[in-house]
Amino acid sequence: MKTKQLTNKVALITGGSKGIGLGIAEAMVQQGMKVAVTSRSSAAAEEAADRLNQIRPDHAIGIEADVRSLEAQHICVARILDVWEQLDVLIANAGIGHFAPIQDMDPEAWKEVIDINLTGVFHSTKAALPALIDTQGYLITIASLAGTNFFAQGAAYNASKFGLVGFTQAVMLDVRQKGVNVSTIMPGSVATYFNGHTPNQEDAWKIQPEDIGELVIDLLMMNPRTLPSKVEVRPARPPKK
Numbered sequence: 001m002k003t004k005q006l007t008n009k010v011a012l013i014t015g016g017s018k019g020i021g022l023g024i025a026e027a028m029v030q031q032g033m034k035v036a037v038t039s040r041s042s043a044a045a046e047e048a049a050d051r052l053n054q055i056r057p058d059h060a061i062g063i064e065a066d067v068r069s070l071e072a073q074h075i076c077v078a079r080i081l082d083v084w085e086q087l088d089v090l091i092a093n094a095g096i097g098h099f100a101p102i103q104d105m106d107p108e109a110w111k112e113v114i115d116i117n118l119t120g121v122f123h124s125t126k127a128a129l130p131a132l133i134d135t136q137g138y139l140i141t142i143a144s145l146a147g148t149n150f151f152a153q154g155a156a157y158n159a160s161k162f163g164l165v166g167f168t169q170a171v172m173l174d175v176r177q178k179g180v181n182v183s184t185i186m187p188g189s190v191a192t193y194f195n196g197h198t199p200n201q202e203d204a205w206k207i208q209p210e211d212i213g214e215l216v217i218d219l220l221m222m223n224p225r226t227l228p229s230k231v232e233v234r235p236a237r238p239p240k241k
Contacts, residue, residue, distance in 0.1 A: 006220060007032035010084045012076065014067050014124050015094030017044040019192035020142055022051075023209025024091055024216050029055045031217060036080045038065040038094070067094045067120030073127035080131075087131035089220065092121040093142040095160075097194060099153045110156045117160035118167065125171060129180075136179030138220060141168045142212075145188045145232060161186075165230065172229050181227050183219055187212060188234035206235055 011028055015021045016037030025035045029052045037052070037060065039045040045062030052060035061083060065076040080087055095117045098109035121141055132139060146154060147161035165184055172182035190212065191203035212233070219228060 006217070008034060009088040009220075010034045010036075010080060010086050011089035011091060012036045012038070012080055012087060012124075012128060013091040013093055014038050014065070014120070016091070017041070017048040017062070019194060020187070020190060020209050020212050021091065021093040022048055023211075023213040024093065025052055025060065025213075026055065027210065027213030027217050028089075029059045032056065033059070033089075034084050035060045036063055036076070036083075037061075038063045038067075038076060040064065040066050067092075067123055068115045070123040070126060073123045077127045077131060086135055087128060088135045088137040090124060090128040090132060090137070090139045091142065091216065092124045092139070094120055094124075095142065095144075095194075097157045099157060101153055102155045105155060113156040113160050114163075117157070118163045121164055121167065129175070132180050133175070133178050136224075137181075139168075139171065139175075139180060139182045140216060140219065141182075141184045143168065143184045143186045145186050145234065147184075147186055148232075169229060172227070176227070181224060183228055184230050185212065185215060186230065186232045188232075189238065205238055207233060 011033055013021045013025050013035060016025050017039040025037050028035050035052060037045055037048045042064035045064055049060040049062035063076050063079055065072045096113060098113050141164055143164045144161045146158055147165040150158045168182060168184040187207055189206045191199045191206040191208055
């Protein structure tokens with residue numbers, strides 16, 4: 001994206017029905033961007049779009065799409081192009097976590113984490129990239145500090161996020177000369193519904209979804225000659241252990 005004017009730019013946010021994805025979507029709509037949010041649940045996607053359209057009418061659509069399916073991602077991008085005729089930003093945000101010691105890790109749980117957190121981003125990127133090249137747009141993946149800091153019971157999640165950081169940086173090198181900027185955001189503790197958690201007052205010290213939304217807007221507004229390719233984000237003052 002070769003302009004600081006975000007009004008009427010079009011974004012696709014995978015896993016955009018809640019948490020970080022919805023926080024980013026809200027920040028974008030407040031800037032006048034058009035946003036498509038996806039979820040594996042049609043009802044969740046539509047509910048998120050309704051919430052966004054209360055901020056700015058006719059600025060959001062919800063699409064049922066599973067990142068584990070490359071075909072679903074192609075259909076999703078085609079729908080966006082049919083509605084708005086362009087795609088300027090992809091936020092590859094969909095992700096899950098299963099945590100267990102390796103000796104207890106269920107093979108299906110391992111597969112689901114890798115399929116969604118890593119292969120799913122490959123699918124979204126493959127489907128969106130031609131449109132992003134057309135608009136000289138921006139790809140942002142949502143990784144994690146777990147993509148550089150390993151921890152016990154994190155074999156599947158660490159593997160997916162270490163892989164995602166490497167994938168994103170390699171894609172950045174592949175497409176930078178085509179005018180597409182690529183960044184990965186690596187948050188620490190965020191107050192979301194991740195892994196069955198329900199945000200509450202005790203999460204006040206954590207990064208909030210709207211904070212990640214603000215960061216994304218800052219990246220999109222930056223002069224395109226400069227690229228923060230990897231951004232680590234952590235709570236400023238976590239509780240003392």
